[in-house]
Amino acid sequence: MDNRERESHDDKMEKASFASSDHWKALATMGEESELADASVEKIFESREVPPWQKQLTFRAFFVSFILTILFSFIVMKFNLTTGIIPSLNVAAGLLGFFFVKTWTKFLEKSELLKQPFTRQENTVIQTCVVASSGIAFSGGFGNYLFGMSEEVAKSSGETYNSRDIKNPSLDWMIGFLFVVSFLGLFSVVPLRKIMIIDFKLIYPSGTATAHLINSFHTPQGAKLAKKQVRQLAKFFSFSFLWGFFQWFFTGGDGCGFNNFPTFGLKAHKNMFYFDFSATYVGVGMICPYLINVSLLVGSILSWGIMWPLISNQKGHWFDATLPSSSLYGLQGYKVFISIAMILGDGLYNFIKVMGHTLFSLYTQFRKKGSHAILPSNRRAASDVSQAQSYDDQRRALLFVKDQIPT
Numbered sequence: 001m002d003n004r005e006r007e008s009h010d011d012k013m014e015k016a017s018f019a020s021s022d023h024w025k026a027l028a029t030m031g032e033e034s035e036l037a038d039a040s041v042e043k044i045f046e047s048r049e050v051p052p053w054q055k056q057l058t059f060r061a062f063f064v065s066f067i068l069t070i071l072f073s074f075i076v077m078k079f080n081l082t083t084g085i086i087p088s089l090n091v092a093a094g095l096l097g098f099f100f101v102k103t104w105t106k107f108l109e110k111s112e113l114l115k116q117p118f119t120r121q122e123n124t125v126i127q128t129c130v131v132a133s134s135g136i137a138f139s140g141g142f143g144n145y146l147f148g149m150s151e152e153v154a155k156s157s158g159e160t161y162n163s164r165d166i167k168n169p170s171l172d173w174m175i176g177f178l179f180v181v182s183f184l185g186l187f188s189v190v191p192l193r194k195i196m197i198i199d200f201k202l203i204y205p206s207g208t209a210t211a212h213l214i215n216s217f218h219t220p221q222g223a224k225l226a227k228k229q230v231r232q233l234a235k236f237f238s239f240s241f242l243w244g245f246f247q248w249f250f251t252g253g254d255g256c257g258f259n260n261f262p263t264f265g266l267k268a269h270k271n272m273f274y275f276d277f278s279a280t281y282v283g284v285g286m287i288c289p290y291l292i293n294v295s296l297l298v299g300s301i302l303s304w305g306i307m308w309p310l311i312s313n314q315k316g317h318w319f320d321a322t323l324p325s326s327s328l329y330g331l332q333g334y335k336v337f338i339s340i341a342m343i344l345g346d347g348l349y350n351f352i353k354v355m356g357h358t359l360f361s362l363y364t365q366f367r368k369k370g371s372h373a374i375l376p377s378n379r380r381a382a383s384d385v386s387q388a389q390s391y392d393d394q395r396r397a398l399l400f401v402k403d404q405i406p407t
C-alpha cells in the first residue's frame with residue numbers, strides 16, 4: 001500500500017470515527033431527553049403558561065363538546081337499551097377532542113388568526129363535558145326507570161294500576177329532575193376535592209389514565225401518535241358504519257335479517273342463542289376485560305341454555321300457564337329476581353369489604369397524629385407510601401389549588 005492509499009484510508013477511518021461519535025452523541029442526547037421525559041412529565045410543560053380557569057372555558061371547547069356529546073349520547077343509549085354495559089368513554093372523548101381542536105387551531109395558525117393556543121387544560125374541559133353530558137344518558141334513567149314509570153309501559157306489562165302508580169315524564173319535569181340528580185354530586189364533591197386528592201392522595205384509575213393520555217397528546221411524539229390513532233379510529237368507524245348499512249338491505253322487519261340469523265340452528269335460535277352480527281356488541285366485547293366477557297358467557301349459558309328452558313317446562317306447575325311472557329308472575333319473574341338476587345348479594349359483599357378497608361385505613365391515619373400518612377393502596381403500609389413529593393406532584397398540587405371554584 002503506497003502513501004496515497006494509506007492517507008486515503010486514514011481519512012476514511014477518521015471520518016467514520018467522527019460520524020460514529022456524532023451518532024453516539026445524538027443517541028445519548030435522545031436518551032437523556034427520553035430519561036428526562038420519563039422522569040418528569042411536568043418539566044416538558046414547565047415553559048408553557050397555564051391559563052386561569054376562565055380562559056380554559058373557551059367557545060371552541062364547548063362547541064366541540066356539544067358535537068361529541070350528541071355522538072356519544074347515541075352510543076350510550078344504544079348500549080343502555082341493548083347490553084346494559086357502558087364502557088369507559090374517557091379515552092375516546094379525550095382523543096377526539098384533541099384531534100378536532102388541534103385541527104381547528106392549526107388552520108387558524110396558518111391563517112394567522114390564532115389568539116390562544118390549545119392547552120392540556122382545555123382538552124380536559126372537552127373530555128369532562130363530553131363524559132359528564134353523555135353519562136346523563138345512562139345515569140339519568142332514559143333506558144330504564146325514567147320511562148318505566150310511564151303509562152305506556154304500565155299498559156304493556158298487563159298488570160292492574162292506578163294513577164298514583166304511573167308518571168308520564170314531560171320535558172320540563174325531566175330537565176328539573178336531571179338538574180337535581182346531576183348537581184347533587186357536584187355540590188358534595190367540590191368541598192371534598194382537596195381532602196380526597198391532595199390530603200388523602202386517593203387514586204382514581206380512570207381519571208389518572210385519561211390524564212396521562214392527554215399529557216402525551218400535547219407532546220410532539222404524542223401528537224404524531226394521536227394522528228395515527230385517529231386514522232385507525234376512522235377506518236374501523238367507516239367499516240362499522242358500512243357493515244350496518246349493508247345489513248339494512250337484508251332487514252325486512254322484526255325477526256328478519258342478519259340480526260336474527262339462526263347461527264346455531266333453529267332450536268338454539270328459539271332459546272335466544274344466535275349471533276346477530278352487530279359491530280356494537282363486538283366493540284363492547286373488545287373494550288371490556290376478558291374476565292367480564294367470560295363471566296357474561298358463563299351466565300348466558302347457565303341461564304338461557306339450562307335454567308330458563310328447565311323452568312319453562314314447569315309451566316302450569318310453578319306458575320300460571322296463561323300468563324304472558326312479560327309478566328313478573330311467570331317466567332319473567334324467575335329471570336329478573338334470580339339475576340337481581342345474585343347481583344345484590346355480590347354487591348353487598350364488596351360493599352362491606354370496601355367499607356371495612358376504608359374505615360380501618362381512616363382509623364389508622366387519624367390515630368397517627370402529626371404524621372402525613374395517606375390512605376394505603378395496593379396493600380402497601382402507610383409508612384411505605386409516605387415519602388417526599390416529586391416535582392410532578394408538587395407542580396400539579398400547586399396548579400390544582402391555585403384556581404378555586406367560586407362559591
